Amino acid sequence: MTEQKGSRRKFLTGAAVATAAGLAAPTVAKAQGPISMRFQSTWPSKDIFHEFALDYAKKINDMTGGDLKIEVLPAGAVVPAFGLLDAVSKGTLDGGHGVMVYHYGKQTALALWGSGPGFAMDANMLLAWHKYGGGKELLEKLYSSIGANVVSMPYGPMPTQPLGWFKKPVAKAEDLQGLKFRTVGISIDVFQGMGSAVNALPGGEIVSAMDRGLLDAAEFNNASSDRALGFPDVSKVSMLQSYHQNAESFEVLWSKAKFDAMPEKMRAIILNATEAASQDMAWKAIDRYSKDYAELAQGGVRFYKTPDAILKKQLEVYDDVVKKKAGENALFKEILQSQLAFAQRATKWEQDTVVNRRMAYDHYFGQNAAAKKI
Known part of the structure; x- marks a missing residue:
């Protein structure tokens, strides 16, 4: 009987401890709260690019159910636009x-993710190469080679x-010879090769430089950004179409230490949310860019x-530039060859398959527009 009482006492004591632990667990989890992170964009707050950055953060915040809360500050809030990589890495x-071309001074091969003709690929095709053609692994190798402690997620294909x-x-x-011109990335080398005097400036500094005569001409990105940044105040002539940045995308950088420390489920949500944000950004760009262009x-x-x-x-000069850089930089050459192999296959398929939409445009909106009769 004594033995039975002792066993019962032990059982009740153990149950009480288990119950107490069970009650305490939710309290501990609740006390931890959501993970808060501070991001910075490389864009002025008035630029649609900063809006894209806010959209990205909101999508992550929403899809994690508030378990992750990202705050996004505009360029210069913590570090200058060109200082983003170091700030995240440290x-x-x-x-x-x-964008990756803002880190061009760290490793010139970063320019191959968007600063150039893309070997006839558009930005969406370049992102396809990144995900399925070996680009992701090459980018990890590249960042590792310069000691950057980051996780990079290219997204958001640009027109x-x-x-x-x-x-x-x-x-x-x-006509480009002797012009004081603003551009970034490998486009610096291209425009220098065409005789321009190039000055690489972040987006928020371009218009004031043109206004003060420090620049004769400049490129940034699109109708919405250019309008918001004030380009029409200093120029009324815009030249459309170029190969200098035909296939660029945005880049989201994460501190590798912070990203790796997150729960596996949260990391999976972030990766999938990034792809969702990529498509949403492309849709919004079509809507907003076309309105601002008009x-x-x-x-x-x-x-x-x-x-x-x-x-x-541009194509001829670009070929000379990348040939020279490939000869100087083994990683540049490896990435270049990977892109060329993917582009040859992908663009052959695209050119043979996708109909030229100019005929349809002229049919509906040209001089004898069918749209007027519909």
Whole structure:
């Protein structure tokens, strides 16, 4: 009987401890609260690019059910736009929203993720190479080679960027010679090869530099950004179409230490949310860019197609630039060859398969537009 009482006492004591532990567990979990992270974009708050960064954070916050809360600050809030990679790598920031060409000074091969003609690929095709053609692994290798403690997620395919804003239309390649011009990434080398004096400036500094005469011409990205940044205040001539940044995408950087420390489920949500944000950004860009393009034209901006002679010259100079860099940089050459192999297959399929939509555009909206009869 004594033995039975002792066993019963032990059982009740154990049950009480288990119950207490069970009651305490939710309290501990609740006390931990959501994970808070501070990001910075490389864009002024008035630029649609910063809006894209806020959209990205909101999608992550929503899809994690509030378990992760990302705050996004504009360029310069913590570090300059070109200082984002170092800040995220060192943990000064938990993450950031920008473009890889802003780190061009760290490793020139980063420019191959968007600063150039893309070997006939558009930005969405370049992202396909990144995910399925070996680009992701090469980018990890690249960042490791420069000691960057980051997780990089390219997303958000951009449309072809304009040649830029000028004092007067440019008709031939020689018109670029001697111009004080703003661009970034490997486009610096391309425009220098075409005779321009290049100054790499972040987006928020371009218009003031043009206004003060420090630049004769400049490119940034798209109708919405250019309008918000004030390009129409310093120029009324915009040259459309260029190969200098034909296939660029955004990049979200995460502190590797912070990202790896998150629960596996949260990391999976982030990866999938990034792809969802990528498509949403592309849809929003079509809507907003087209509206701002129309309003810029109505406001007196004159748009011109970049002459084919300039486009052809860009390709020729770009070939010389990448050949030289591949000879100097083994990783650059490895990435270049990977892109070329993927592009040859993917663009052959695209060119043979996708119908040219110009005929349909002319049919519905040209001089004898069918849309008027529908």
